[in-house]
Amino acid sequence: MRAAPIRRSFVQAVMEAWSGGAGLLLPVGFFSGTAMLVPFALGSAPDVLSDIGPGMLWLALALASLVTLERVFQADLHDGALDLWVQEPAAISLVALTKTLAHWSVSGLPLVLLTPLYGLMFQVPPETTLPAMAAFGLGGLTFFLWGGVAAALSASVARGGLLIALLALPLYLPTLIFGGLTVKTGFEDSAFLFLLASTLFALGVAPPAMGAALRLAAD
Amino acid sequence: MGHMWSVLANPHRFLGFSRYAVPSAYSLGLILFAWSLYQALWRVPPDEFQGGDIMRGMFVHVPSAWLCMGLYLGLAVASFVWFIWRHELADVAARAIAPVGAAYTALCLATGSVxxxxxxxxxxxxxxxxxxSVLVLFFLFLGYMALRAALETRQSAARAGAILAMIGAVNVPLIKFSVDIWASLHQGPSVIRAEGPALAAVYLHPLLIGFLGQGLLVSAMVLTLMRAEIFSQQADRLMARRLGGG
Structure with a gap:
């Protein structure tokens, strides 16, 4: 197996995500816009904000994964790229994993990098900033992996957006539970290990499922 | 056992077998279900520990909870069998199980909330x-049905559905585990305790008979849907032949 197709698919996916609008400004604007609405929707009392703020960012992360992934495999199917991926010497599941990682790095990672800023805005105690960054990073990655499975399954469906959400959201639940606990309890608690385990589980199970689903869509 | 399943994998033999199995399962299931309801509503003494008369609901609610787990397991097994061996009947079964499973999870949630x-x-x-857990199961059934409905050909619906059902099935233990952890942190008000007094025989027997009755009814419903699907495929083939032959 050669590495070149994998590398190419990564570069292609990053450029796709980057050129999809204003580059990194788009996800940053999305997360910041969500963060801006939270105090107005739920009240600005500091204790309310520090309780609710991380939860709203989890929702924003889940939405970002669904919105981003809706078009990823569909575009490949329509412009014929998928037929070429299927014939590449590299396994289609690795290509799908690479594309998912590329989109996560553009649309999910910005939230991790901005977490200290949001933490300040939401009066979250400073010592929970690092656990929160780890939780948003691992949790976002898992969201994108399961969302990728749902997106690959509905690649040939004309307007698959709502379908992707219905397929993927139940699979987000364990990550959301462990991730939310990690933000609260930090690295000492077992919640962080469970979050890590569920991310590894998704890394093992999601790529073959994406591969099988994409091969179906290419037929 | 293996021989029996390979015999039933033939749609014609399946139609022959289910022609008698469906009415027998419906009637036997109805009798057992009615008996367990009669026991539950009139014969069994109210149990003060479980809140008096409301525990009579257990004889409908608990079997429905067991059955929706069983139906999802059945969906996953049928999908697996179809994915590996491409037995057409396994896909017909998976397709038939989904709406019954969705209805049963909804029933379980409704009776549970009462x-x-x-x-x-x-x-x-x-x-x-x-x-x-049951709510997530409900969404898994809905997602499965929505995905199948959205795909155009039968073949692609079967393949995508099988992948989704298997992905769901490997995730169910993780979901169950995470939800248990979540609940262990939020001690709810006076949740019914699992370590309550062991169920006395006077309750256990109607419960098990009711489970058997509802199980038979569910199997009969799934078999009915499978028969309808096979007939509709045969009708499609006849129509195609007629149109093709001129």
Missing amino acids: WGKATWGTWWLWDDPRIM
């Missing part, structure tokens, strides 16, 4: 791990 209102004082409790 019980919850009487014992916990609320229709819905986000902290109860059993409610959450």
Whole structure:
């Protein structure tokens, strides 16, 4: 197996995500816009904000994964790229994993990098900033992996957006539970290990499922 | 056992077998279900520990909870069999199980919430791990049906559905585990305790008979849907032949 197709698919996916609008400004604007609405929707009392703020960012992360992934495999199917991926010497599941990682790095990672800023805005105690960054990073990655499975399954469906959400959201639940606990309890608690385990589980199970689903869509 | 399944994998033999199996399962299931309801409503003494008369709902609610787990397992096994061996009948079974499973999870949530209102004082409790597990199961069934409905050909619906059902099935233990952890942190108000007094025989027998009756009814419904699907495929083939032959 050669590495070149994998590398190419990564570069292609990053450029796709980057050129999809204003580059990194788009996800940053999305997360910041969500963060801006939270105090107005739920009240600005500091204790309310520090309780609710991380939860709203989890929702924003889940939405970002669904919105981003809706078009990823569909575009490949329509412009014929998928037929070429299927014939590449590299396994289609690795290509799908690479594309998912590329989109996560553009649309999910910005939230991790901005977490200290949001933490300040939401009066979250400073010592929970690092656990929160780890939780948003691992949790976002898992969201994108399961969302990728749902997106690959509905690649040939004309307007698959709502379908992707219905397929993927139940699979987000364990990550959301462990991730939310990690933000609260930090690295000492077992919640962080469970979050890590569920991310590894998704890394093992999601790529073959994406591969099988994409091969179906290419037929 | 293996021989029996390979015999049934032939649609014609399946039609021959289910022609008698469906009415027998319906009638036997109805009799057992009616008997368990009669026991539950008139014969069994009210149990003060479980909140008096409301525990009579157990004889409908608990079998429905067992059955929706069993139906999802059946969906996953049928999908697996279809994915590996491409037995057409396995896909027909998976397709038939989904709506029955969705209906049963909804029934389980509805009866559970009536019980919850009487014992916990609320229709819905986000902290109860059993409610959450069944709710996720409900969404898994809905997603499966929506995906199949959205895909154009039967073949692609079968393949995508099988992948989704297997992905769902490997995730169910993780979901169950995470929901249990979640619930263990939020001790809800007076949740029915699992370590309560062991169920006395006077309750256990109607419960098991009711489970058997509802199980037979569910099997009969799934078999009916499978027969309808096979007939509709045969009708499609006849129509295609007629149109093709001129």
